[in-house]
Amino acid sequence: MKHKHTKILLVIFVNMIVLSGCSPIKEKNLIEEIAPVTFWSIQKGEDENFRMSTLIPPLVKEKKRLLNVQVDLLKEGMKGFNLKYYRELKVGQLRMLLISEEIAKEGISPLIDTILTDPDISKRLYLAVVRGNFDEYINNQLKMQEDLDYYLYRMFKHYDNQGKLTIINLHQFMKTLHSPAHSPVVPVFEASEENFQYLGTGIFKNDKLIEATNNMEEQIYQLIDNDHFLKYFAIRDLSIVLGHVKANVHLNMDNTYSELKLNVQLNGRLDEIAREHKLLTRDELSRFESEIELYLEKQTTKFLKKLQKNNVDPLQLRKYTLRPFSKPLNGREWSNRWERMEVKVDYDLKIQPLTDTKN
Amino acid sequence: MPDFSLFEKTSSYQGIYMTLMVNRIQMLYFAIIMPVFLIYPYMIWMIIIVGILSQISIFMLSKWFNSMYASKGYEGFVEIFGERMVRLLAFFGIGFILLKVIVIILGYIEVAQQFIFPSVNTNWMLLFILLICWYVASLGMANTIRFIVIAFLCTAWMLLLLLKFPFQPFATIHDLFPLIPYEWTMKSWKGVLFIWSAFSGPEYLVLLAPWFNKREKILKYMTIGNAFTIFEYLYLFIASLFFFGSHYLGENKLPVMEMIRYLQSPVFERIDIILISVYLFHFVFAISIFLLLFYGATRITFKKSKDQTTRLGFALCCAIFFICIMMSNELLWEKAANQNILLELEIWAGALTYLFVPLILFISLKRKGRS
Structure with a gap:
């Protein structure tokens, strides 16, 4: 019995000390x-x-x-x-x-x-x-x-x-x-x-x-690197807006790291088109697609060239040089190679045509 | 007033307790700081290799458990080594136990101070933690061993939280490459030593042999514990590679805690505070066991092992314990994890004991068996 009493007393004592603010914690967060x-x-x-x-x-x-x-x-x-x-x-x-x-x-x-x-x-x-x-x-x-x-x-x-x-x-x-x-x-x-x-x-x-990044570069960056999705992809030079664009990106680097092949598959909808067009025929649509592809290829190459000129790698392309069983490039080797790397961009666009339009 | 007997053998535990103990005692403080010492992705293989080597030690230890000497406890050791030798070994053991406890308790306090109480004097935390351990240990060895179930259930599930990290958008499979080493430096050797030391701990369990059921296949249970540890270390390390990437990993002091800190639940933002507090169960268990071993070793050294354990003696031991840890906290514990002399010592000490204790026991058993 005596033992129990001492325990209770001890608990009361400790509580008294802590409650009265005599705690070892200096910071107060009232x-x-x-x-x-x-x-x-x-x-x-x-x-x-x-x-x-x-x-x-x-x-x-x-x-x-x-x-x-x-x-x-x-x-x-x-x-x-x-x-x-x-x-x-x-x-x-x-x-x-x-x-x-x-x-x-x-x-x-x-x-x-x-x-x-x-x-x-x-x-x-x-x-x-x-x-x-x-x-x-x-x-x-x-x-x-x-x-x-x-x-x-x-x-x-x-x-x-x-x-x-x-x-x-x-x-x-x-x-x-x-x-x-x-x-x-x-x-x-x-x-x-x-x-x-x-x-x-x-x-x-x-x-x-x-x-x-400027407007076009930003959209390309989002597609290539950042979650590969854009809800609106506005191409002002061609007066169109693509909607719900999903990108499938394949990157290929050769073994000597002198050439980069960037292959982007885009799937999207034609959301808006602000120019004369006849897209309901299959031929027209594919011509239109290749026009956009060409434009994007040019823009992307320009963007990548600019990155190379500044010697920056925001797309984290370096990680594609890493393989499970080969020696990794160190930072300097990579940046040397990256500056001189040849870039080949290939877009492959599939668009669902506008429906419910009159033409 | 009932007798105060700490080392009474009231029950013999089943092998499952051994599994839990082997696993938890390998997962102490070193699990928290492990990624800092490994850094490179190829250390994944090293964890597996060293884990398998650790199995050899486990095998030798299990031979001891199965021998007739194990269940006799102190007398068993005396039969093999002679009393003088046992006393000498116990004396050295005190040092090793103290070092191990100092490192794990101060390591934990450092974590708690970093993430929960940045302005609290560490000696207060030390005192409170030791008071808890003192209470747990004073319930006796049998109850402390039983406490492992609580310690395990409180901490093992935390692994599941880390499942999230490989699926973060910034984590790519490239974080794990290259998988083979292209240069092997001193640092890599140190990593291997560290892993070996991290696997140490089960050698202290031979002292608890009398409380276990001898007839059971102890090897099987220990192997399961060891295998689970390998799995846990791999899992932790791979998760931290995904989270930090190999280059950023070395910059962090407490990577596992940083990872937990990154998690957020909608209800509690700082779940790390809760998890670190719960982790205390694990540490309290280990420290209580070591506290009891410390007391036992002190008694053997002073030739008191036949006497009844006393409250006073135990309290005195705890006080010495507290003073030793406090002094090393004040004098030796450097806050920078990389130049910490105590940690360095413990890495070596853990590695040595885990190598030699099973080896010595195994060899002397073989000799005894032949003669």
Whole structure:
């Protein structure tokens, strides 16, 4: 009996200590006193290195507002926010990191390394490069749309893993950054006072932004590499839109890595056609198909040539040189070969014709 | 007040307990950090080869289990080696046990600190974990062995979570290539040593032989445990290759935990916190077993093995245990996993004990049998 009493006493004692707040845990997370932010936007500062801004979430009844600080170091910014604002900012819910184009061109690995070392921040953090002034856009839109940051996050999440747009999270970025091709991609957005829109895929060489794809290149990139699907494939030069395009990509590299054969099979629908046409006959349709094929072959070759010129490999073509039982090329060997590689592109398009049209 | 007897043999367990124990004791802290040491895809074959070699050790250990000496426990060892020698071996054993426990407990605390409590003093965590282990161990050896079922059921299912990674859009089969080595460096040898050391652990189970049913085919059960471990290591390693790719893998300190951290459930975002906490069951089991072995070895060293176990003595042992671990935590445990002197030592120590303990037992059994 005596033994039992001591046990009960011990439990009561431990509970008393823990309940009275004498716990060994230093950080307090009382919901009224913290502000879990969902994004950071990092721009080039005027005097200091960075200007960081974020939206303060309204946990209590107050208006959302944009906070920004000018700092030299990223984590100094965290501290700066706390000195400025009465609730403590927490990064556990950080979902997006928006980096301005100027910084991206200079290299983002110092930023990324800081983010990586913080165990609070998930590796699922979405990365994006922003052209233009994001702060202005937020300040303008806040009056119209309260939960802007949340909807932005939902957009990223929606397009994650389903093609159409390039969406990259921190882990994917790091994985491609470390692979010997060293050419990660990050989506590029354009922000103006009124608008925040997707521009294309930003191609990096190591941690520096080289260029962003233009409209046609972007669509080709989505088809060849990113989930191989496009809901709308607009070809302005030929005045048509293909719909629900699915691509089947076959890549072939010869043994000396001097020639790349890219074979793309496209299946899609003709969604829109804005010019004179007679497509109901089989002949007309196949002529039309070969016209598109020719056009795409030309565009894709141009795109690949451009990549070769910049010596970047965002399509991760290097992985096709890896075979189970042959010696892999190292990073430098690959980039030498890739620069000089001959590219042959072949498209094979199958379209279902327009139905219900009069002609 | 009832007698406080830790080493009473009240029941003889069936072989299935042996399967679970062999498997869990091989899957301790080293399973968490394993991918960092292997990195290259061809290590897949090394895991299989070393796993099969480990089977040889398992075979020799099972011979001991089947011998007449095993069920006698301490007396059995004395019959073979003589009392002086046993005391000497027990003395060395204390060191090995202590080293192993220090590495696994501090390793676990490091994980917990990294992912759950970044601002808590590690000595507090150490104290709490040891208090739990002290409680479990004070229920006696028989109950602690029974605890393996809970430890196994709590942790083995976690593998299923990793099933997701090969099917991530950024994972391609090319992450596993090339499958054969084109250069063999010091690092590769170290990887092999590491795998061998990771498979170590079952050699301590010979000390638990008296609690097991001798007539059963122990080899079969141990083999199943070992095979499951090989499978688990392969699975973990391949999943981490898919997730990180061979080049990024080496950059991470705790790759398995990072993978778990990447998972998200719609209900709890941070499932890693829950999983790491549940993992504690596994560690508590192992540490409690080692705590009991530590106590037993200390008693043998001080020629007290015939006496009744006492609460005071056991508490004293736990206190020494705590102080030793705390001191090495403060002084020796480096936070960078690659230059950790204790970890290096344990890799060697584990490899050596797993090589020599079965070998010595096997040889001395053969000799005894002949004479």
